[in-house]
Amino acid sequence: MAFLNLENLEKSFGETRVVRDFSLAVEQGEFVSFLGPSGCGKTTTLRMIAGFETPTSGSIQIGGVDVVNTRPNQRNIGMVFQSYALFPNLTVAQNVAFGLRVNGVDKATSAARVDEMLSMIGLGSLGARYPFQLSGGQQQRVALARALAPAPKVLLLDEPLSALDAQIRVSLRAEIRAIQQKLNITTIYVTHDQEEALSMSDRIVVMHKGIADQTGTPKEIYGRPATRFVASFIGTLNQLEAKVADSQSGQIALDDQIITLDRPIGHANGATVALAIRPQALRIGAPVTGEVSMRARVIEAHFLGAVVRLTLSVGYTQFSVDAFNRADTNLPEAGTDVVVAVAASDVLLLAD
């Protein structure tokens, strides 16, 4: 059985169902991100794991033990908050030692552990400082050390990088991931930043209106979005309205063209679907084996340095194509007709 098990979690505040039928099994040492826009229920789910919210129904098991009725201070969980939440009256070392001292660890052992934690986060020399004497990034690293010092079973991170500026965000996320892997600690990471989730996680849960839309590896989430929401939330994705012409032979009617996919379609004939294609999967030129193609008109071409972005149209639908900028690339003129090719397996069908 998985190390951290969430089964059919539900949380309602009055009439509003904030989290609906949420189930997830997290393995020991796994890094799972909850990704979604604000109000999607990701933080509420995290707070239920921490014990700050009580689920309306469902169960939470850590190491096979149900903890729904366990108070937060008995759960042995580490948590890092968006606002750092360091104790302003304590020094850095005292902050890191806090969890050890309240759990009755003696002074010498806790001092050794604090040193170990502070050198792990690279702030070994700043133990005597007060939180207000540190930068935001340093404060958040101290908060991480404080959460990890009592060797918790699970580490929860609630948008820990949101309050920091862009550069520190990137370096700190690599650092967090490295520490997590080194300690092999089961981690839940809440974020609304897809880049963070994609770059750090073993698995991502994309949440939307209290429902886990899709759970999968970053590659799966990006390459095979299961719902329209996931598709539109993660990265840029072209969505072209089309109708199923013949589901058996995989024929789809896009405006006045017929595109034949390499597989049967799981939708009835005549159903409206969206063809979802990443801009970088498309290419100008005649199709080769395994590719499908369509005719399109160039609306405009943007030169973005390393990348060239073309806006094309099929009928009234516009979409974009990204291509690497090579020295020999000739940008098509606006108004000309071109043929666009894409691997049939890169064309996703999303139902409404």
Place this chain on the structure above:
Amino acid sequence: MIKIWSWGVVIFGAMFFALPLIGMAEFSLSMRRGVYSLDAYWVVLADPNFQATFGYSVIMALATIAFGVLLVVPTAYWVRLKIPAARPWVEFITLLPLVIPAIVIVFGYIRLYNTSSFLPMTGSVMGTNLLLMFGYATLSLPYMYRSIDTGLRTIDVATLTEAAQILGAGWVTIIGRVILPNVLASVLSGAFLTFAIVIGEFTMAALLDRPAFGPYMQILGANRAYEPAALAVIAFGLTWACMGLIGLVTLLSKHTQAAKR
């Protein structure tokens, strides 16, 4: 023109405060005819009644402060954390001592806790002391609550509580090691006000017949000429010393510097 007027107002206000003080200080030094002397002060300080009553009031003030902190810090914290909707009501209740005269409270006490009541607290000296301490705590409640509540506003009570909880801390640890140290400056200013109130309080101590500083000042004032003025100057000096001490403590506690920057 406006500048002259505003200076005029400032000077008038300063005189309003300063002149009675200067007059009082001058009078307290005039016990020996024709020259300034500290005679009145020596008389007061040498009076065993002064030492006894002042000592009694200081102890009562410290007890009141301890009780007030134990009562108000957890209450204000809990209200902020769990029942913020009740804050206006709690604030209203803590303001009541300002509109209910002390004499009403103490008559209520005497009626409720007299020797023939179910809880004869006035029957023993300790019981009466305790009753007086509760009375003092009630009188200082508006100031204590307000200053501590203001202090709590400057920290993120909810998140700090959760951070401490998830690290394994119980309620006593949270209040004692996280909340209280972070509102210490506010607690001290509340404590200072409490101290000033208790030292000068007359009604309750007189009606409960306890040998406090307030009644002593009154007796002295009724029977002597120069000594009461000297006493007032001493009390005034002590109060200012308290205030200076609080400022010093606030200045020396390192972590509060963050709030000031």
